[in-house]
Amino acid sequence: MPRRLVRSRLRALGVAIALLVSGACEPGDGAQVAAASGRYVGSPVSFRIAGETLTDFRLSGIECRIPHPLNEAVALCLVRAPGVPEGALALSGGSFSGALGDVALDGVVDGTTASGTWRFETACPGGEACVAEGEWEADFVADATPPDGGDASTGGDLPVGVDGAADPGPLGGGDQGPGPAPDVVVPEPTVPTGASDEQIEAARALAAIRAAVGLPMPEQIAGINAAAQAHAEYYVAHVAQYSAAHLSPHEENPAWPEGYTGASAGDRLVAQGVTPGFWSEVMAFTGSAEASLDGWMETLYHREPLVHPNMVRWGFGIARAGQARAEVIDSINGQVSATGSGADLGPALWPVRGATEVPTRWDGLETPKPPLPAGQSYPSGPIVTATFERSHALSLAEGSLRDPAGETVPAQVQSPDNDPYLTSTWAIYAYAPLAARTRYTVTFHGQVDGADTLLTWEFTTR
Structure with a gap:
């Protein structure tokens, strides 16, 4: 039977994950402003404030990783915190502290902003202890709807939430901003x-x-x-x-x-x-x-x-x-697409057209490591790709990534023209992490089988 997924989620664990950041977050100086009631959206912690209680938590990307001593891209252990933990925390004098399962949170809420630290203590499948910690920030969002997430038994949120039709066609454009995702029908695989x-x-x-x-x-x-x-x-x-x-x-x-x-x-x-x-x-x-x-x-x-x-x-x-x-x-x-009919498919866009909850960064944990120019280093922005059938002759003239003001984001562009590891993909990734909760426009301009081709679509970061 088909399964229907609203903002399809995949449990965002894996080899290529963000390195964990440790340290404490210092609250701002000055008189504290009473916390606004409503939804606070941030990274990697989001929640809702109702009176003096924090509820409806969403944890995105909180994970503990033990790297292989000879190759940091290889994880000996990788455990991710539940995306939707159970529990609530009390707000007192603008601050809070407590545990949601294996994740301990503390923070300060000052008016419409909040910040603090998190600590994740867990055990690897082999029984080894694993501890990770980092900082979080969140902002009040009026009339916001909490993002879909995982549950305590299955893990975290999908790194890319589907919002808008997953249209793989070559025509781009249109204002397809974030919003409630349509159902995506996922057939039960054979x-x-x-x-x-x-x-x-x-x-x-x-x-x-x-x-x-x-x-x-x-x-x-x-x-x-x-x-x-x-x-x-x-x-x-x-x-x-x-x-x-x-x-x-x-x-x-x-x-x-x-x-x-x-x-x-x-x-x-x-x-x-x-x-x-x-x-x-x-x-x-x-x-x-x-x-x-x-x-x-x-x-x-x-x-x-x-x-x-x-x-x-x-x-x-x-x-x-x-x-x-x-x-x-x-x-x-195969020689033809997966339909077996010879009908052309793709390009496959990722993040998909209109995607929301796209991670702001990627730490380059892949072998071989995608290139960056001299003077640049990881973390980068997320990898954005368009993948074509291999029967097509591809030539990419330019690729760009633009912010909401129309400013070009400095970025690396890869294709079969300049990358021997790619066969059918155009790719772009910003030199530095992207801004949170921001809509970006991707454009690829090139030729497919000698025909001028323009791809453009949008996604929004978490």
């Missing part, structure tokens, strides 16, 4: 007999992503599931040898024979009786099916295969051993 619960979970997460960008769901097949699962198990079984040998996680070494099924993903697909054709592989190290997909969707190079119009078959594997974690998606692109 999975092969014998698929594990986590392979089904991954299929549902991928189906939500592809429904949001207006693409059909490719077929998950048993042979690719088997290849991906075997490689995930191989990696966690040999993780110490990978680290010592500095071997790419995508490769296998026949000198380590236990579980060996092939040096490359293509070899491993053939070993399972699959004709690979044009194949790709992405890996993450989170310990969760949906966590890995959410993380890949925040990146540049690992996002491309997931939203590729030509993706026709795929499989998922996940394994854990001690502190080692691995998730693998192997996918195959």
